[in-house]
Amino acid sequence: MFLRIDQVDVCYPGQSRPAVRAASLILQAGEIGVLIGPSGCGKTTLLRAVAGLERVCGGSIALAGETVSGAHLHVPPEQRRIGMVFQDYALFPHLDVGRNVGFGLRHLPPPERAKRVAEVLALVDLPGSERRFPHELSGGQQQRVALARAMAPRPRLLLLDEPFSNLDADLRERLAHELRAILKAAGATVLFVTHDQFEAFAIGDRIGVMDEGHLHQWDDAYTLYHRPATRFVADFIGHGVLVPAHIVLDAGGPHVDTPLGRLKDTAECPLPSAYPGGRCDLLLRADDIVHDDQSPVKAQIIRKAFRGSEFLYTLRLASGETVMAHVPSHHNHRIGEWIGIQPDVDHVVVFAPESQAPRAAA
Known part of the structure; x- marks a missing residue:
């Protein structure tokens, strides 16, 4: 060194x-x-x-x-x-x-x-x-x-x-x-x-x-x-939000239920016992959210920022949570429009809810 x-x-x-x-x-x-x-x-x-x-x-x-x-x-x-x-x-x-x-x-x-x-x-x-x-x-x-x-x-x-x-x-x-x-x-x-x-x-x-x-x-x-x-690092670095999530355990191992549905691949997920009642906050980056018109999960565009090759959309789910998504710029939707989205999360990063002592598990 x-x-x-x-x-x-x-x-x-x-x-x-x-x-x-x-x-x-x-x-x-x-x-x-x-x-x-x-x-x-x-x-x-x-x-x-x-x-x-x-x-x-x-x-x-x-x-x-x-x-x-x-x-x-x-x-x-x-x-x-x-x-x-x-x-x-x-x-x-x-x-x-x-x-x-x-x-x-x-x-x-x-x-x-x-x-x-x-x-x-x-x-x-x-x-x-x-x-x-x-x-x-x-x-x-x-x-x-x-x-x-x-x-x-x-x-x-x-x-x-x-x-x-x-x-x-x-x-x-x-x-x-x-x-x-x-x-x-x-x-x-x-x-x-x-x-x-x-x-x-x-x-x-x-x-x-x-x-x-x-x-x-x-x-x-x-x-x-x-x-x-x-x-703090999760919030300061990159575009992302923390949404409430619930870790559940079944025969296939731990899974994460989110406002966008259950995450498909949760190999890195901690056990529910890591948090009281399995309740935690999940980090969702803008590149964790995919625009998919066929998805049953819909979200309303509340802000959009043009970045040349892409838009950065800020989206509100029907449940009230806000997420962000990078979308190719030829998908030029209007503010107020509802679009289909789905999570595509490679890295499961969760934190204790703010009312508890914060610590990361990934």
Whole structure:
């Protein structure tokens, strides 16, 4: 492991509880980790603690086996060999690109410095741009220069705090894929902060979902989507809803009864004894619901969002529950229309009802 965060608390004076509480994660060398969550959830605070810009009041942070933060230990930021890219890029407007990128290389002789600047500019696909100034560059190019500057001193770890937040949505999506390719080509170990789950999915090898200072789950994107560990992760990641369900046991094993009928394949279903009376809440993603005109289960379209190749329909069942469904866009139904649907659930993910202590079983 390269970065180990173990039960870290970060406290601010005057606050009744830590801004980050008992956060733990492991990031291997060469991996890209992403912290995601709503504003104020603690993701940037945890990133700053890794950088040494915030002190921890509990737990520990280790880099390459060296403890750099603890309740009674704090290695200064400049001794951690960490590179950072901020939201505003923090480029020096009066310096050209070459001098911006070489700012952290002043200890090198000029020929070596120029060689390293050229190397990292080529890596971020901006070769030969040393004499241009920041104001002459697009937002995406400025972001790449900031990345090149952070990578130039060969840091042990790169930290990126919402580097795309000032860019438009289309550019952000394209740059996210480009950034991953650049970081992988460099063999960099990276911790990245964003509030955008599409960015997180495009960039991250491992993703941590945070809320109110708590790191709910640290996993790959597929597992977060299909096997969320908590109700918050289930709600925050992807399009989905929780509907009441009932686990029953017969000769064929446990089954799940839902407002859309009994699920067909419930091989992963927990036993009814996992929940009082077998009552639970079932996670239904938009891709768990199939449009089928022949289905006896009908639902009314109450909202629709055009996504190009598909619509995202929000549907209300006759029983009152709401579900969502991805439907090919040539099925252009009107709001208020009733359509046939059926569940097609590969991953059975259920939680205790909110009145009980929440826990996942999948």
